[in-house]
Amino acid sequence: MNHIIDSQLFWVSLTIGLFLLGKFLSAKTRFVLFNPVLFSVTILIILLKIAGIEYSSYKTNTDIISFFLAPSVIALALPLYKELEEIKKNHMAIFISLTAGSLAGLISVSGISLLLAADTLTAISLLPKSVTSAIAIEISGKIGGEPSLTAGFVVITGIIGAGGGLFFLRLINEHSHKGGGLAIGCAAHALGTAAIAEKGETYAAYGGLALCVTGIITSLLAPVFAYLIKYLF
Amino acid sequence: MMLKSLFLIFASLLAGNALSDLLKLPLPGSVIGLVLLTALLEFKVIKPDDIREGANLLINNMALFFVPAGVGLMLYFDVLKTELLPIGASCVISTFIVIITVSWTFKKMTRSRK
Numbered sequence: 001m002n003h004i005i006d007s008q009l010f011w012v013s014l015t016i017g018l019f020l021l022g023k024f025l026s027a028k029t030r031f032v033l034f035n036p037v038l039f040s041v042t043i044l045i046i047l048l049k050i051a052g053i054e055y056s057s058y059k060t061n062t063d064i065i066s067f068f069l070a071p072s073v074i075a076l077a078l079p080l081y082k083e084l085e086e087i088k089k090n091h092m093a094i095f096i097s098l099t100a101g102s103l104a105g106l107i108s109v110s111g112i113s114l115l116l117a118a119d120t121l122t123a124i125s126l127l128p129k130s131v132t133s134a135i136a137i138e139i140s141g142k143i144g145g146e147p148s149l150t151a152g153f154v155v156i157t158g159i160i161g162a163g164g165g166l167f168f169l170r171l172i173n174e175h176s177h178k179g180g181g182l183a184i185g186c187a188a189h190a191l192g193t194a195a196i197a198e199k200g201e202t203y204a205a206y207g208g209l210a211l212c213v214t215g216i217i218t219s220l221l222a223p224v225f226a227y228l229i230k231y232l233f
Numbered sequence: 234m235m236l237k238s239l240f241l242i243f244a245s246l247l248a249g250n251a252l253s254d255l256l257k258l259p260l261p262g263s264v265i266g267l268v269l270l271t272a273l274l275e276f277k278v279i280k281p282d283d284i285r286e287g288a289n290l291l292i293n294n295m296a297l298f299f300v301p302a303g304v305g306l307m308l309y310f311d312v313l314k315t316e317l318l319p320i321g322a323s324c325v326i327s328t329f330i331v332i333i334t335v336s337w338t339f340k341k342m343t344r345s346r347k
Contacts, residue, residue: 049307075242077267108330113319119316156321164329212268
């Protein structure tokens with residue numbers, strides 16, 4: 001029995017199965033906490049903890065799923081291309097909104113975490129939290145953060161954006177798929193974008209654009225904030 | 234064709250990774266690959282139909298691909314436990330501040346232009 005459980009087939013099937021169950025439950029109940037990512041991640045962590053299985057062994061068995069993460073970011077080229085004419089027309093508005101968003105993110109995350117007595121290392125590692133994980137990990141290492149912690153913060157932020165983003169957009173009366181896509185992509189990178197991409201191609205296009213541009217802007221701005229945190233605290 | 238579309242997407246990523254590495258760019262291969270593939274479409278080197286099937290398959294299931302990384306959160310439970318409040322509060326509030334800022338700025342700027 002052990003070799004059945006300790007296999008790619010078992011963990012890949014279980015991961016996809018729980019994801020589908022979360023999708024089914026959130027469609028049935030429209031309850032935010034049944035977001036498929038949040039739901040499957042929570043259940044899987046509980047199962048692994050109960051069974052006493054290390055994350056590294058789960059990770060090895062599901063590498064085949066993670067493999068598709070980077071290609072799925074590349075795939076955003078299709079919706080992005082379809083919107084390219086529209087994007088060119090609004091390029092200034094898009095660039096300024098995303099710069100403002102990145103700045104607001106850096107100021108608020110460092111301000112709030114330090115105000116609540118976070119460790120300096122934690123505060124610095126939190127800076128790239130809104131950026132897609134590959135960029136965030138690189139930024140974190142460069143600005144004196146802890147890359148593995150940053151990876152965790154990126155996932156937390158992504159889950160917040162994926163689970164609560166659409167709900168929040170409705171709350172602030174943002175019904176445009178352009179503005180909404182930019183906002184979610186800027187705040188919660190590819191995970192947030194993944195959640196809204198299901199709701200429409202315009203969302204996917206602007207989310208993809210935002211996660212790219214935000215990644216670049218944040219890699220330029222985060223070092224300044226890290227420097228300030230280090231010398232002020 | 235599914236296989237051709239996946240090949241083109243994988244090849245763009247590979248090229249992005251190679252460029253990021255060779256030019257020592259501070260950007261990951263996926264971001265460079267996304268720009269590259271969009272440029273190939275824009276300059277009509279490849280047609281949207283060439284990548285449609287694979288791209289739709291990947292985009293429609295994008296959230297699933299995050300699940301294994303998300304489970305990796307279990308590695309950080311110790312830090313999360315001791316600094317739960319600053320981490321939780323700053324992530325949640327900051328995420329919503331970013332959403333408000335972007336949505337509001339974009340709305341203002343696109344409206345005033347008309």
